Amino acid sequence: xxxxxxxxxxxxxxxxxxxxxxxxxxxxxxxxxxxxxxxxxxxxxxxxxxxxxxxxxxxxxxxxxxxxxxxxxxxxxxxxxxxxxxxxxxxxxxxxxxxxxxxxxxxxxxxxxxxxxxxxxxxxxxxxxxxxxxxxxxxxxxxxxxxxxxxxxxxxxxxxxxxxxxxxxxxxxxxxxxxxxxxxxxxxxxxxxxxxxxxxxxxxxxxxxxxxxxxxxxxxxxxxxxxxxxxxxxxxxxxxxxxxxxxxxxxxxx
Amino acid sequence: xxxxxxxxxxxxxxxxxxxxxxxxxxxxxxxxxxxxxxxxxxxxxxxxxxxxxxxxxxxxxxxxxxxxxxxxxxxxxxxxxxxxxxxxxxxxxxxxxxxxxxxxxxxxxxxxxxxxxxxxxxxxxxxxxxxxxxxxxxxxxxxxxxxxxxxxxxxxxxxxxxxxxxxxxxxxxxxxxxxxxxxxxxxxxxxxxxxxxxxxxxxxxxxxxxxxxxxxxxxxxxxxxxxxxxxxxxxxxxxxxxxxxxxxxxxxxx
DNA sequence: CGAAGTGTTGAAGCAAATCAATTTTCGTGG
DNA sequence: CCACGAAAATTGATTTGCTTCAACACTTCG
Numbered sequence: 001x002x003x004x005x006x007x008x009x010x011x012x013x014x015x016x017x018x019x020x021x022x023x024x025x026x027x028x029x030x031x032x033x034x035x036x037x038x039x040x041x042x043x044x045x046x047x048x049x050x051x052x053x054x055x056x057x058x059x060x061x062x063x064x065x066x067x068x069x070x071x072x073x074x075x076x077x078x079x080x081x082x083x084x085x086x087x088x089x090x091x092x093x094x095x096x097x098x099x100x101x102x103x104x105x106x107x108x109x110x111x112x113x114x115x116x117x118x119x120x121x122x123x124x125x126x127x128x129x130x131x132x133x134x135x136x137x138x139x140x141x142x143x144x145x146x147x148x149x150x151x152x153x154x155x156x157x158x159x160x161x162x163x164x165x166x167x168x169x170x171x172x173x174x175x176x177x178x179x180x181x182x183x184x185x186x187x188x189x190x191x192x193x194x195x196x197x198x199x200x201x202x203x204x205x206x207x208x209x210x211x212x213x214x215x216x217x218x219x220x221x222x223x224x225x226x227x228x229x230x231x232x233x234x235x236x237x238x239x240x241x242x243x244x245x246x247x248x249x250x251x252x253x254x
Numbered sequence: 255x256x257x258x259x260x261x262x263x264x265x266x267x268x269x270x271x272x273x274x275x276x277x278x279x280x281x282x283x284x285x286x287x288x289x290x291x292x293x294x295x296x297x298x299x300x301x302x303x304x305x306x307x308x309x310x311x312x313x314x315x316x317x318x319x320x321x322x323x324x325x326x327x328x329x330x331x332x333x334x335x336x337x338x339x340x341x342x343x344x345x346x347x348x349x350x351x352x353x354x355x356x357x358x359x360x361x362x363x364x365x366x367x368x369x370x371x372x373x374x375x376x377x378x379x380x381x382x383x384x385x386x387x388x389x390x391x392x393x394x395x396x397x398x399x400x401x402x403x404x405x406x407x408x409x410x411x412x413x414x415x416x417x418x419x420x421x422x423x424x425x426x427x428x429x430x431x432x433x434x435x436x437x438x439x440x441x442x443x444x445x446x447x448x449x450x451x452x453x454x455x456x457x458x459x460x461x462x463x464x465x466x467x468x469x470x471x472x473x474x475x476x477x478x479x480x481x482x483x484x485x486x487x488x489x490x491x492x493x494x495x496x497x498x499x500x501x502x503x504x505x506x507x508x
Numbered sequence: 509c510g511a512a513g514t515g516t517t518g519a520a521g522c523a524a525a526t527c528a529a530t531t532t533t534c535g536t537g538g
Numbered sequence: 539c540c541a542c543g544a545a546a547a548t549t550g551a552t553t554t555g556c557t558t559c560a561a562c563a564c565t566t567c568g
Contacts, residue, residue: 063393064479083386086378087266087379092389117369121368127381131385134392138392139317142395142437142438143319144321177547178546183396191525225317225319232341431513441556442558444516444517445556447515447517448517
């Protein structure tokens with residue numbers, strides 16, 4: 001099974017065999033984590049950097065009023081907290097959303113990796129892609145209606161999961177509750193429910209059995225005002241869709 | 255007059271005299287830009303990286319419906335588009351908000367700088383701080399009321415301008431219109447106007463004559479649920495407030 | 509001095525929140 | 539495999555924060 005980190009980085013950086021080996025070596029120390037567990041909480045300065053290999057996780061932050069904002073979904077190949085190696089302390093928390101497999105990379109190994117310029121650039125590229133996605137989320141929240149926001153989110157994950165070969169032709173695994181969707185797009189759970197009904201009526205999205213079905217991706221993208229290239233995931237070549245077989249639910253640890 | 259880039263980087267990275275000289279050399283090529291000019295627009299792949307030396311600018315993005323979302327304010331010492339050196343193409347635009355002085359750094363010089371590991375880390379730190387601020391904006395949009403959002407914004411700029419010595423004790427220059435504020439926090443201009451009135455009634459913020467006055471920063475921060483350390487600007491030492499003298503309006507080019 | 513840009517006010521309408529009740533699905537142990 | 543309890547999804551009624559539209563006032567600058 002290919003290492004999703006390497007698959008992802010190849011979309012934005014040029015790697016040598018030696019680079020791939022170094023990254024492969026760094027991601028050997030794997031651990032299973034159950035769904036809905038915190039990997040790191042705000043204020044921590046973990047010794048290890050975490051990387052998702054299988055499953056789905058999210059960044060989130062609590063407000064003093066008890067609100068929760070989900071700020072990113074983390075799919076296989078995504079770093080959870082590369083920034084703590086430089087910034088020092090977590091300003092938000094990370095939690096799994098499904099049973100997952102997570103890599104622990106000691107900070108010293110990260111220091112080692114980033115001292116090699118090609119890998120340095122690849123990892124920097126990855127953090128810049130995260131930042132671009134974050135900007136897209138901000139536009140989403142500020143300028144689009146709630147139903148467009150939700151549609152936009154599903155477009156983004158379609159594209160991101162495709163780049164690591166985890167989307168099928170007409171959809172992907174989606175173990176996320178309506179409450180979590182609500183905390184993502186900044187509306188109430190009741191409203192998320194009503195939005196989902198109108199999206200289904202329009203034939204744009206169907207959610208059921210922990211899966212999302214997208215009958216017509218182009219129509220959904222048009223509705224959501226989604227432009228794939230703002231995610232910068234295609235600078236080398238678009239990944240073939242529907243590599244199939246892999247699931248967001250952790251099944252293997254090999 | 256100190257180079258605001260260096261002043262800023264010293265808050266998060268350890269620099270040698272040689273590093274400072276290299277950064278100073280890289281920021282010699284300065285240009286005046288009038289208020290409300292685009293520095294770069296979406297889709298461009300500029301040859302130079304831009305850096306704000308004096309004045310105020312913003313990142314923004316237009317939606318297909320004609321909406322504008324401002325995604326960041328850029329103060330002296332901030333890079334506008336360091337990411338194009340790695341991502342290639344701009345996914346958003348940058349515009350000045352006041353008369354400004356901007357540095358142009360050729361891409362080759364940037365390549366040179368980031369190949370030096372200490373400077374590499376300093377610049378990476380700067381992009382991670384930008385990302386942390388962006389996360390804070392997302393929480394703001396998703397979880398806080400419109401009046402808190404506005405208050406939060408003014409807290410953020412107070413802290414950021416202090417770190418480069420551009421805030422006075424009770425406020426700072428603020429050449430931004432209510433329409434621009436509206437496009438920042440995702441509400442209508444009419445509503446921004448009404449929010450500003452209630453904030454003034456509560457003695458939290460006063461806007462007039464292109465300046466913002468903050469009578470009691472602690473009260474404002476409490477109201478906005480603002481936590482300074484989530485901006486990661488104080489990892490070494492908090493900058494002394496009220497260095498005074500410098501203005502957001504460009505006056506000198508020396 | 510006049511015009512354009514910016515700020516202010518009021519009234520009506522709408523998207524989404526809130527509260528509360530009910531149904532469906534899921535996970536677990538018997 | 540079924541029964542049970544808990545979690546998640548659904549529905550309806552009411553309230554509210556914000557938008558929209560339209561008019562008007564102030565300020566800044568050529």
